[in-house]
Amino acid sequence: MSQPRATKVLVIGYVWPEPRSSAASGHVMQILDTFLQQGWDITFSSPAGTGEHRADLTALGIREVPIELNNSSFDAFISELAPDIVLFDQFMMEEQFGWRVEKHCPDALRVLETSDLQSLRHARHQRLKERLKHSDDANDFSELFAPALREEFELMADSDLAKREIAALYRCDVNLMISEVEIELLVEQFKLPRNVLHWCPLMVDVPVAPPTAFVDRAHFLSIGNFRHAPNWDAVLWMKTAIWPLIREQLPTAQLHIYGAYTPPKATALHNPAQGFHVMNWAEDALQVMSAARVCLAPLRFGAGIKGKIVDAMLCGTPSVTTPIGAEAMHGNHPWPGAVALTAREVADCAVRLYRDEVLWTQAQSNGQKLLADRYRQSEHGPALIKKLVHCQQHLPQLRSHNFMGSMLRHHHHKSTQYMAQWIEAKNKVPL
Structure with a gap:
């Protein structure tokens, strides 16, 4: 009797992971390790250049395939790969490649790894800049810390970054959220369905040896x-x-x-x-x-x-x-x-x-x-796998209950497709 085929996962990274340089890359590596423990077949792709501290994914048994922005070569690549799950590392990758994934692998589960809400971080940065502009007190910044979720929403809502990021979250089947506060902000203020958000914090093995005294x-x-x-x-x-x-x-x-x-x-x-x-x-x-x-x-x-x-x-x-x-x-x-x-x-x-x-x-x-x-990785890793498998098994119902995401995919993917095709054609015209 033949063995069932391993689940195929394509990860599209904003950068090649550098777990010793950033927590965001560390989290991606923890997710990859969770997939490897399941025996899943993983391909990692990115349009980015290679950094000096990048992880050696091939040593872990993960294929590395560079890809290009606004290039139809990706279409042939993903059609041949035919992944069951596509994980976008950061929302900009969903913006760039989401329409191609939907066109060529419509039944693949689309997952977004957020690391953090970039639009929230950006809005808080703007608030700090305003504070620094209008006060020379370098000591007390307490009014910037932990405002109500409604205040955070009002700070974010008019920004182009928030509109882009929240739309990408709606378009995906599952969004991996590292912060419970951000989950509540998205559900209560931006009205995302709670079932498309999954709490997946940093996942570690708790040390057994006593720490340095x-x-x-x-x-x-x-x-x-x-x-x-x-x-x-x-x-x-x-x-x-x-x-x-x-x-x-x-x-x-x-x-x-x-x-x-x-x-x-x-x-x-x-x-x-x-x-x-x-x-x-x-x-x-x-x-x-x-x-x-x-x-x-x-x-x-x-x-x-x-x-x-x-x-x-x-x-x-x-x-x-x-x-x-x-x-x-x-x-x-x-x-x-x-x-x-x-x-x-x-x-x-x-x-x-x-x-x-x-x-x-x-x-x-x-x-x-x-x-x-x-x-604990031993708790969050299995919870992540359970969530993804459940969503795969109930994908038609999941998508039918997310009309907003379907509508945003329809409009965004068409406009992005035409823009990408125009850029690709323009790049082929000799100077």
């Missing part, structure tokens, strides 16, 4: 890809407001800042005399996190959940962040460190954790419990 650690640490605007903004806030307040209380304190793709504007902030060290990319982020005593993540805007804070918990490193950093991360659990509203609060909380071994040890314990309760 308080006495064996030193220094403060901050980490994050410099191409991600919230990370760069946090570095600026630390440099101008938070770090001087910490050094007032701990004159010999050292802050080590790691991040991929460090730009010259960041290295220009390097100042060993002030204990402010810009260290560039970390070859092993968990190793440097395990050596630090306190992780600083003072985010003034952002969305999704924070990979650096999950890494801190994995390493048993207490963290100090803002309500933006803590959003959707801890449920009813106590925070593994401190959540602060102002530069002064961030500094004071960081110093207390750095000095107080009892407080620090309790924060570490809180992190271990939080990881076990909310981020």
